[in-house]
Amino acid sequence: xxxxxxxxxxxxxxxxxxxxxxxxxxxxxxxxxxxxxxxxxxxxxxxxxxxxxxxxxxxxxxxxxxxxxxxxxxxxxxxxxxxxxxxxxxxxxxxxxxxxxxxxxxxxxxxxxxxxxxxxxxxxxxxxxxxxxxxxxxxxxxxxxxxxxxxxxxxxxxxxxxxxxxxxxxxxxxxxxxxxxxxxxxxxxxxxxxxxxxxxxxxxxxxxxxxxxxxxxxxxxxxxxxxxxxxxxxxxxxxxxxxxxxxxxxxxxxxxxxxxxxxxxxxxxxxxxxxxxxxxxxxxxxxxxx
Amino acid sequence: xxxxxxxxxxxxxxxxxxxxxxxxxxxxxxxxxxxxxxxxxxxxxxxxxxxxxxxxxxxxxxxxxxxxxxxxxxxxxxxxxxxxxxxxxxxxxxxxxxxxxxxxxxxxxxxxxxxxxxxxxxxxxxxxxxxxxxxxxxxxxxxxxxxxxxxxxxxxxxxxxxxxxxxxxxxxxxxxxxxxxxxxxxxxxxxxxxxxxxxxxxxxxxxxxxxxxxxxxxxxxxxxxxxxxxxxxxxxxxxxxxxxxxxxxxxxxxxxxxxxxxxxxxxxxxxxxxxxxxxxxxxxxxxxxxxxxxxxx
Numbered sequence: 001x002x003x004x005x006x007x008x009x010x011x012x013x014x015x016x017x018x019x020x021x022x023x024x025x026x027x028x029x030x031x032x033x034x035x036x037x038x039x040x041x042x043x044x045x046x047x048x049x050x051x052x053x054x055x056x057x058x059x060x061x062x063x064x065x066x067x068x069x070x071x072x073x074x075x076x077x078x079x080x081x082x083x084x085x086x087x088x089x090x091x092x093x094x095x096x097x098x099x100x101x102x103x104x105x106x107x108x109x110x111x112x113x114x115x116x117x118x119x120x121x122x123x124x125x126x127x128x129x130x131x132x133x134x135x136x137x138x139x140x141x142x143x144x145x146x147x148x149x150x151x152x153x154x155x156x157x158x159x160x161x162x163x164x165x166x167x168x169x170x171x172x173x174x175x176x177x178x179x180x181x182x183x184x185x186x187x188x189x190x191x192x193x194x195x196x197x198x199x200x201x202x203x204x205x206x207x208x209x210x211x212x213x214x215x216x217x218x219x220x221x222x223x224x225x226x227x228x229x230x231x232x233x234x235x236x237x238x239x240x241x242x243x244x245x246x247x248x249x250x251x252x253x254x255x256x257x258x259x260x261x262x263x264x265x266x267x268x269x270x271x272x273x274x275x276x277x278x279x280x281x282x283x284x285x286x287x288x289x290x
Numbered sequence: 291x292x293x294x295x296x297x298x299x300x301x302x303x304x305x306x307x308x309x310x311x312x313x314x315x316x317x318x319x320x321x322x323x324x325x326x327x328x329x330x331x332x333x334x335x336x337x338x339x340x341x342x343x344x345x346x347x348x349x350x351x352x353x354x355x356x357x358x359x360x361x362x363x364x365x366x367x368x369x370x371x372x373x374x375x376x377x378x379x380x381x382x383x384x385x386x387x388x389x390x391x392x393x394x395x396x397x398x399x400x401x402x403x404x405x406x407x408x409x410x411x412x413x414x415x416x417x418x419x420x421x422x423x424x425x426x427x428x429x430x431x432x433x434x435x436x437x438x439x440x441x442x443x444x445x446x447x448x449x450x451x452x453x454x455x456x457x458x459x460x461x462x463x464x465x466x467x468x469x470x471x472x473x474x475x476x477x478x479x480x481x482x483x484x485x486x487x488x489x490x491x492x493x494x495x496x497x498x499x500x501x502x503x504x505x506x507x508x509x510x511x512x513x514x515x516x517x518x519x520x521x522x523x524x525x526x527x528x529x530x531x532x533x534x535x536x537x538x539x540x541x542x543x544x545x546x547x548x549x550x551x552x553x554x555x556x557x558x559x560x561x562x563x564x565x566x567x568x569x570x571x572x573x574x575x576x577x578x579x580x581x582x583x584x585x586x587x
Contacts, residue, residue, distance in 0.1 A: 024458075025426060091318055092318070114520065115520050116559075120329075246427070277425045
């Protein structure tokens with residue numbers, strides 16, 4: 001008995017966590033998937049009825065807006081955060097005396113809750129007393145900056161706040177990448193008289209391809225999961241103008257009492273994540289085995 | 291890499307170099323302003339009176355510094371019908387975060403130790419399955435978790451939230467420790483086994499003493515995640531058990547009475563202080579957690 005126990009200790013230690021993950025991750029995904037094929041409303045029902053929830057979902061204008069917003073928000077957020085992060089990293093890489101302090105400043109928003117970020121930007125962007133009022137107070141009476149309450153522009157306030165929060169993190173990733181490029185190659189290029197900008201575009205940036213991929217994965221993951229920021233900044237409004245799949249799902253689950261819609265929208269969110277993450281994880285694990 | 295800009299500095303373009311340097315510092319300074327501006331506005335707004343906010347400039351310094359807004363935010367602001375400020379919810383967040391961080395870090399350390407040093411058949415598959423759990427959008431588990439917490443009798447309670455945070459933190463904590471322990475030569479474990487040391491003995495006297503950096507990284511990561519969480523907090527709490535992020539959102543969006551922007555800002559800073567503090571005193575470990583958590587599997 002003690003011998004068996006001794007031999008199997010590692011398995012016994014890992015078992016509770018593994019079982020928990022099986023139930024609370026995979027079992028729960030299966031439950032949600034199942035519910036998404038039923039007619040569940042306020043309470044779950046378990047008779048499979050086909051893709052009716054998905055038909056309702058894609059017929060819903062609100063979901064249409066949410067999905068559209070996800071693509072607009074995701075695209076702008078990822079592209080701008082990456083460009084900004086890369087620019088900041090390259091600028092900081094020029095032997096800057098105050099690098100440590102600047103890095104701290106660029107990255108601190110990452111330590112904040114999205115709710116805090118949303119609260120701060122909501123105040124800054126509110127037309128009545130925020131930036132718009134301030135610039136008007138300077139004498140520019142016609143100045144208008146009302147994105148927060150303008151249904152066509154509100155989604156860009158989410159982009160702005162999300163970039164403010166996360167671009168410093170992208171900078172940290174890229175800076176680590178820049179520092180790990182082989183110094184010998186760069187010295188050789190400098191000896192050959194190649195201009196600095198060419199060294200960046202032809203040698204350093206191409207060698208950081210894996211970091212671009214990581215940054216992309218992290219940012220797209222953040223974009224799809226964005227929920228807190230929308231709730232704090234716009235509450236999904238004006239109207240449904242800034243709904244994202246995450247807020248749609250939450251509204252269906254907890255305020256509309258429509259479990260079927262909540263489950264099917266959650267499944268779509270998961271499929272979007274899978275489409276991005278699975279190829280990445282697969283290639284990561286493969287390269288590790290080799 | 292770092293001396294790139296210093297190179298090729300010949301006499302003829304030295305003035306150009308100096309101008310370029312100034313432009314560089316100017317750009318870096320402007321970016322710094324962009325990141326600091328919201329924090330600056332939050333702090334100054336929280337120190338102003340409502341009258342001054344209505345009549346004054348967004349970025350102006352307060353004329354009369356007052357701490358009234360801070361006092362209200364801490365113990366008087368209304369979240370819906372209750373008006374106790376963020377204090378009770380701040381306390382809730384502490385009660386949730388400390389046990390959840392401790393338990394998930396401990397479990398992650400044990401799991402990582404097994405996966406890295408006590409390989410058995412299937413261990414890698416188990417690890418991959420756990421790792422994958424890090425990436426799911428939590429929306430997909432919200433509904434069944436709400437029911438499960440009900441069945442377990444801990445719906446809307448602080449133990450319920452601790453449970454949820456432990457479960458969904460396991461993937462990351464295991465990943466952190468596994469990646470750290472993988473770099474420790476397995477000969478060490480083998481030699482200790484030959485000497486008659488068992489599983490826990492080896493962990494306790496060899497691995498744990500080596501683990502301080504990774505424990506710090508994991509604790510900071512988990513603490514930041516749990517403190518800043520909103521989705522689980524808003525989904526699985528009830529009136530008395532909400533974490534501070536949920537209370538902050540309720541204060542800001544409370545529709546009763548006059549909108550007190552200075553109180554909102556003070557409450558937001560209070561909610562942000564613990565993680566900001568951690569970031570300032572242990573930024574190095576914070577960044578290491580971010581990059582380790584996101585880059586490598």
